[in-house]
Amino acid sequence: MSVERLLEGLDRHEPAALARAITLVENQRDGFEQVLSHAHSRLARGGARRVGITGPPGAGKSTLTERFIQHYRAAGLSVGVVAVDPTSPFTGGALLGDRIRMESASLDPHVFIRSMATRGAHGGLATTTEEVADLLEAFGFARILVETVGVGQTELDIARSAETTVLVLVPESGDGIQTLKAGVMEIADVYVVNKSDRPGADKLRQEVEVMLGIRRGNAFRHVSPHHTTQPRMEEDGGGRERAGPVGAIGEWEPPVLATVASRGEGVAELAAALDRHYAYLEASGRLAERRRQRLAARTRAVLERAVRRWLVEATRAEELLAQRLDEVVEGRRSPYDVAAEILDQIKAGAAR
């Protein structure tokens, strides 16, 4: 199918065209940037919201996602889901059983669920996930849920590309303080203790609240003249927009909620918290600010990827890499000498 026909299909709102467009983008086939550029022209309409859902394996994120779908559908909103499953080179997604069942069960045309395997994706996964979310938004879905399994850096980058990030924990997530140490705790806008009918749920909630309180305490010390300010903290202040007041509206205080997703308990309250967070982002001006930051980061990522593709496809870089490999393996040259040589050739135009 030509890219033109694909774009026509998207404009006619054909789900098959959407599925094809996603595959094109996932595999970065010819024309994928044209499709994304087309999608971008349809994003500014507004109305769509993106929610990132992250947390350790077994926290019940998929169940929670299903409940969100029900909740939003009941409110007449269409829902697109991008689920990023970390899969090994071996299974290649074979363990996506749950997800596949969920996908095939979804006969509602106002629901679209897509799984992405992390297999083979290096570095660019966060960008690709965001691009798939763009396709869903451009297609007209009102709520985009981006679900990532795992608590690593890549997963966090993915979850953060959403307007609101939800971190889902369960009492059995592990020793409380160790979970906090993973550092991922502090990235969320809304915290959820799922399976909150299990032992240890209240304790975990309290621990998370204490941890968030500690962080707010730090943020306070940061601006107080009575305490010495640590350089580390100043440096970090710019990383996330939460430290320090913005305009007339104060800081967002991340709530810690309890759910039993399997029974649907607490889901409406959670959805209400997401709405409050979105309203906060709008009222504080942070929605526009985040959008600008995201677009700047995206443009940079797209450029870097384009440069990488250019190196591979249109320069002699690959050929030179292959030619020099023996010398590197034999220890006659270092990867750094070889990279410098190839870069020089690229600069000089000689590698083209």
Place this chain on the structure above:
Amino acid sequence: MSVERLLEGLDRHEPAALARAITLVENQRDGFEQVLSHAHSRLARGGARRVGITGPPGAGKSTLTERFIQHYRAAGLSVGVVAVDPTSPFTGGALLGDRIRMESASLDPHVFIRSMATRGAHGGLATTTEEVADLLEAFGFARILVETVGVGQTELDIARSAETTVLVLVPESGDGIQTLKAGVMEIADVYVVNKSDRPGADKLRQEVEVMLGIRRGNAFRHVSPHHTTQPRMEEDGGGRERAGPVGAIGEWEPPVLATVASRGEGVAELAAALDRHYAYLEASGRLAERRRQRLAARTRAVLERAVRRWLVEATRAEELLAQRLDEVVEGRRSPYDVAAEILDQIKAGAAR
């Protein structure tokens, strides 16, 4: 300190020079590639082995690392440790308490421990970690332990750069099958159920063994003419070298061991398994094969990084990105149009 003096310090085997070299490499300051190139010329000597230790937070990896240090020191081997701690933009490494205590406690000149924060590192963390390990190896450490907290893609990439990867789990890691689903299970050469005196340890061990058995079952079906071969599996075969026989030596069968690291139980057995795996890599020819693959991947990564730096420092790419951002934010142009324009200018030499 000039790079020349730093290199002299490294040649004189000064720990202070090593610490400075690592900082230089971590921050990619001027001359870092020269230092790494110098280190590379000292790697081919051989003898050093790298072990990646990964697993979820709270699995006891730090304790196990300490036990490894004791074990190797008792055997007269020097040990270098690179610990990659995922830290949030907020704490910026403030939660590294344990690690810092461990570092300051290490007065043994044959032990060197270095923590790296993931803060701010995007995409390049695996490369930087490997480069720090190179510095440790070039300095002469006989065993390099690369410890990563977390079970995400980045953490796996880091752990995999070692010759042998150990995955540490604990009974409370979460529902067994969910942990398996995280997909990270299948990347290891050696599995460890730590805190194996706790309830559920045997069950977890069995689950891991079953999971590994299932994978081997799949690998068998893959080559059997009596079963249809799934395309997915063929595609995956190349990802890791374990599927299918190599030479006269069969597949490595990853053992599942039990430890109680806090009491040192099972550590000698674990170290013996690491030795067996290394011997297997040598005898099967996979050590050389992996080394070649690693060097090829590294040279590519170094080139990509060098190109990125060149874009930022020596072309007008950044300036153009900044100029076009408003148009992107206002929806007049897409990130893809802008990236294509800038790439065209880079190609034409006009952006220089």
